[in-house]
Structures are given as structure tokens and as C-alpha cells.
Amino acid sequence: MTARRRVAITGLGLVTPAGNDVASTWATLQSGRSMGGPITIFDASGFSTRIAAEVKNFDPRAVIDDRRLLKYANRSHAFALAAADQAFADAGVRPTPATSPRWGLAVGTGMMGMGWPELSSLGLAAGDGEDVDPERLLASDTGRDPMVFCRAQNAAGLALLGRRHGIGGYATSVHTACASGGQAIGTAMKLIRRGTVDCALAGGFDSMVNPVGLAGFCLLGAVSPDNDDPTHASRPFDATRNGFVLGEGAGFVVLEAWEHALARGARIYAELAGDGNSLSSYRITDSHPSGDGPIQAMRWALADADATPDDVDYVNAHGTSTPMNDRSESAAIHVVFGDGAGRVSVSSTKSMMGHLIAAAGAVEAAICALSIHHGVLPVNANYVNPDPDCELNLVTGQARPHAVRVALSNSLGFGGSNSCLAFRHPEFDGGRA
């Protein structure tokens, strides 16, 4: 029997509210500084929640030297292009015409392709009432702009990344709400394991900081209404938590078959060792109070990684800061770790960068790789009031130096999709024959 291929994480790229690259994001996550603030991208003054964690000072044309490609890119696509560029530069390897078919691409795609200006213009143009007037629609600037249609495609991000980097092998777009980024990276891992490709670019991107996205989350009561104190609004696992802070951005990793990475002397941040995916099949926007769903995802990820709960030193929680998610996820962590639940360190980096939705799992995967690489656990900021339903060993106050053998990253989505990724320290061989 041939041994299963191992998968190395050799490149990272991040554009997040905590920083527009890996170094600045990582520095923020160690500082415990929360990046929530008043929404500036559009006028949110009439909304019940008027705060978000925005990507700041990001000029696509300054970081992506392909103006034509940017024509096809909406805000979240530009984040993706920038983060992917960083990941390739960091890895020091990229597809060539010869290796292109052996490169894969898996992307957790943002929820919304069409921005408010386009939607609004279409609505205004298309008719006075509920009926569409095709003539008016087709005569409108938005209705006849082919770029609006191109940018709005759900596969647009995938197409742009593939084209920019000359990726010629298996490519797929994943959308499972907040689990998207994690599942995309897990999918890429399986492509390499199966031998479909040798290397992959994987990650996720999103920006829902727009009127339609915000309105939806306000309607569901999912976002924190703490407009007067945006830097404390995201407080995962705190007893007073009252919703998430909407974030935006992109995270990408370069994955390589282990031997491929070794052969070129690559720096390996961590091994992407396992993924577990479950569907709660419970309710659309509620998590199961028992933790059912996330429990299976974590157990399967550990089994897939040949690891046991005892090997785990860090869990990067989904930890949205909604009352329900954090309670349910805490319950799941207690079930999976049993008596060891008090030993394993847990933090939700959403406390600092907000919830990046389809990008969250990808960005947090990169954070797990960094935690293993640096032996430092990022902070769960804004934790003050213990909640008896969320008794966890949270990394509070400041970043915690801690060697990490195995890390888990949870991403739990609306609709019940649960993704858990397992990462191993490159030199940790526990549990393996």
C-alpha cells in the first residue's frame, strides 16, 4: 500500500481588517487590538448596526499590476487577487506553462457578486413597479455594461485567479456560507492527496459590507448593535456578547505535496493534515444547541489527521460572538475534548478582525499555520465576563507563547455546513506509524 500523500502549507497571503498583508495582520492579532469601527464604505446611518471591520487603505491598482484584470474584479475579487499574489510570492513557487496542469485552485467564494450601485441602478432602470421593462433594463448603463455581468458571476473570482496565475488543473468554487473558506482549503488538500494535482492555491474572499449584506444581517439580529463601542462589539464567548462584527477580506494559502515542497527546500509553515465536514441538517440559521454537527466535523478532522484530542494545543474557534454560535461551539469543544477541554487553548480571532464570512475559514487557516510556525497563539480579545455556557481555556489579554503540535480551525455556516481543518506541526509525528 502506498502511503497517503502529505500536504504542506508553504505560502500565505492575507488582506484583512487587521492588516493588508500577513505581517501586519499577524501583528494585530497578537496585540489584541479590535478593528471594528464606523462603516465608511457607504452611508450606514439609517441601519440599526452601523459598524464593521473594514479593510482599510487598500488600493487594488497599487498592488495588482494588471489593470485589465481589475476591470473584472469587484471589491472582494481585488482582495482575493492581492492575497493570492502574496501567497505565491511567499511560497516562492508558482505555476509555469509546464507545471500548470498539476496546479489546482479551490476558492471559497464571496456571497454577493453585485454591489449596491449596480443593484440600485438596475432596479431604478428596469421599471417603475414590480414588472421588468426589458427595454428600459437593456437601455440602462448597468443593464448593458458587460463588466457588471462578468463581475457578478459566482465563478468570477475563480476565473480571475486562474487566469492571473496560469493555473491549469482542477479548479472549483465552494460556497457554503461561513464554512466556504475552510471547505475550499480542505478540498484542495484532497486534490493533492488523490494525486489530481501536486500543488494548489486555496482560500476564500468576501465583502458583505454593503447595504444589502448589512440589512440582511441586521434583519436576522446576527450583528452586534454596539455602535457606540465598535472596538468592543465583537467579544466571542463573553457573557454579554450580542452579535458579530461584519468583516471583509481574503486569505490564500499555497499547498504542495510534501515531497514537492521538500524537493525544492521550501519553508513549511505547517502540515494541512485533515479536514472534517458535516451538515447539521437542523435549522437554516440556528446552530444545534448540543454542538451536533461541529462535533462530527472536529472528530473527523482529527481522525483524518491521524491525531487525537490530546495532541491538540490550539483551536481557532468559529467564535462569531453571537449568543447561539458560541454556546453551541463551546458545547461541541467540551464533547470532543472531554476532560481535556480545559487544557486546550481556544481563541476566536473574529474578536479582532470581525467575521469575514466566506473568507473566514481561509484566513483562519492561515492564522493556524502562523500559530504553529511561530509557536504563538493569537488573542481572544474583549473577553471580560465569563459565560457558564462557554467555559473554555481562552487566550485572553495578550498573545500566548505556546508550542503547537496540532491546531484545529472551525468554520460553521448558515445552512448547517460545518468545516474543521486540522494542522500539524511539520515535525510532530505523534499518532503516525
Next chain:
Amino acid sequence: MVDITQQDIDTVYPKVAATIADALGCDEDEVKRDASLINDLGAESIDFLDLVFRLERTFKVKIPRGKIVEDSRGALSEAEFEQKGLVTERGLAQLKAFLSEVPAERFRAPLKVAEIPRLFTTETFCKLVIRAQRA
């Protein structure tokens, strides 16, 4: 239709060149008068749709899609202009006259109909705009 003079072209040229540069994501000084948008500036099919849309907006005119190719046939019927995807001899003569701004040596038989857009230059789009303005 009254002939289009060089002066007419010069009038619209700066805006057309700027629009092409925007649409193709290149610098304006790369947009030469006789540059083939496909061969020299790397335009793709979707870029033509985008460019025509931008020209309509810039000049506040209506340009039906596929207008250049349709107009280039002149008085010839489709069968007279092309046979089995290739431009006929008469078709080529008509095309040379219609695309008078394109250097003559670029018209090489056999010319596939699908390859006609390769001939289009910056000035071709100037003429397109002028015809739309006069329509």
C-alpha cells in the same frame, strides 16, 4: 453617407484613445492610431463589448452590437461577401475600402470572417463613433 475626413477622426480621437486605454487597461501612449486592438493591444472578445459600451456612454450615442462587421459588407450580400467562412475576393476589396484606415498589407487572402476583428484599429473605432453620431 458623406465621407469621413481625417479632421473628423482627429476630433474624436483623443476621447476614443482614452476610452480604449481604459477598457484595455493600458497606457494611452500605447494606443497608436493604427494599432490593431487584438494583435497589438491584446483585446479579447469581451473587451470589444466593453469598449463599445464605454464609447456609447462617452459619446452619448447608440452603437448596435456587431455594427462594424455588418457595415463592412457594404452593399454586398452575405453570399457575395463570404463563402464558407472565408471573405471572397469582392468581399476583401469592399473590406479594404471600408477599413481604409487599416494599412493595406494587413489584408491577406485567405481571410477568415472570424479574423476580421483583428484588422480593427483605434481609428476604426473613431469612424464607428462618427457614424453613430451621424445616424
